[in-house]
Amino acid sequence: DTGVSQDPRHKITKRGQNVTFRCDPISEHNRLYWYRQTLGQGPEFLTYFQNEAQLEKSRLLSDRFSAERPKGSFSTLEIQRTEQGDSAMYLCASTARSSYNEQFFGPGTRLTVL
Amino acid sequence: SQQGEEDPQALSIQEGENATMNCSYKTSINNLQWYRQNSGRGLVHLILIRSNEREKHSGRLRVTLDTSKKSSSLLITASRAADTASYFCATDTGTASKLTFGTGTRLQVTL
Numbered sequence: 001d002t003g004v005s006q007d008p009r010h011k012i013t014k015r016g017q018n019v020t021f022r023c024d025p026i027s028e029h030n031r032l033y034w035y036r037q038t039l040g041q042g043p044e045f046l047t048y049f050q051n052e053a054q055l056e057k058s059r060l061l062s063d064r065f066s067a068e069r070p071k072g073s074f075s076t077l078e079i080q081r082t083e084q085g086d087s088a089m090y091l092c093a094s095t096a097r098s099s100y101n102e103q104f105f106g107p108g109t110r111l112t113v114l
Numbered sequence: 115s116q117q118g119e120e121d122p123q124a125l126s127i128q129e130g131e132n133a134t135m136n137c138s139y140k141t142s143i144n145n146l147q148w149y150r151q152n153s154g155r156g157l158v159h160l161i162l163i164r165s166n167e168r169e170k171h172s173g174r175l176r177v178t179l180d181t182s183k184k185s186s187s188l189l190i191t192a193s194r195a196a197d198t199a200s201y202f203c204a205t206d207t208g209t210a211s212k213l214t215f216g217t218g219t220r221l222q223v224t225l
Contacts, residue, residue: 042215
C-alpha cells in the first residue's frame with residue numbers, strides 16, 4: 001500500500017499522560033500536514049512541514065503539543081499532559097512538490113482521553 | 115476556525131437520484147477541493163478546482179466554482195448507496211498552504 005499511514009489507529013489514555021502518534025507520508029511527498037477533527041466538525045490545521053522544516057503552526061498547537069519530522073520522511077506528533085479536550089481524530093496528510101496542493105490523508109488516529 | 119459552510123448540513127436521497135451540495139467560503143482562494151469521509155475514517159480526495167476554473171468533471175462528479183460569490187457546488191449524479199458519507203470542501207490560499215475546511219454535508223443514500 002503506497003498511501004499515507006498512521007499509527008496507532010486508536011489510542012485511549014488517562015488525563016495527564018503523554019501520547020505520541022506517527023505518520024508515514026506517501027514516499028515522494030515532501031510536504032506533510034497535521035490536522036485535528038472533533039465530532040461533527042471539519043478538520044482544523046495544526047502544523048505543516050516541508051521536508052524536515054516545520055514552516056507553520058496553528059494557534060491550536062499549544063505548548064503541550066510538539067511535532068517533528070527529523071529526516072524529512074515520517075513525522076511524529078506528541079501531546080504532553082493530555083486533557084479531555086484533546087480527544088479528537090488526528091489526521092495526517094501529504095502532498096507532492098509538483099502538485100496543486102492535493103493533500104492525501106491517512107486513516108487518522110482517534111484519541112480518547114479519560 | 116472553519117472557512118465557511120456546506121449546505122445542506124444533511125441530505126437524504128434515494129439511489130439513482132442526483133445529490134447537490136454547496137460550499138461557501140469567506141476569503142480569496144487559490145484552489146478548492148472536495149473530500150469524502152466515511153464514518154470515523156480518513157478523508158478521500160475527490161477533486162480539485164483552481165480559482166481560474168469554473169467547472170470540472172470527474173466520473174459522476176461535477177464541481178463548479180464561482181469566485182465572485184465565493185461558492186462552489188458538488189453534484190453527484192446517479193447516486194449509489196456507497197456514496198453515503200460526509201462531504202467537505204476545503205480551500206487554500208497558495209500551492210503549499212494549509213487547507214481550511216467547511217463544516218461538511220452528511221449524505222445518506224438509501225436503496
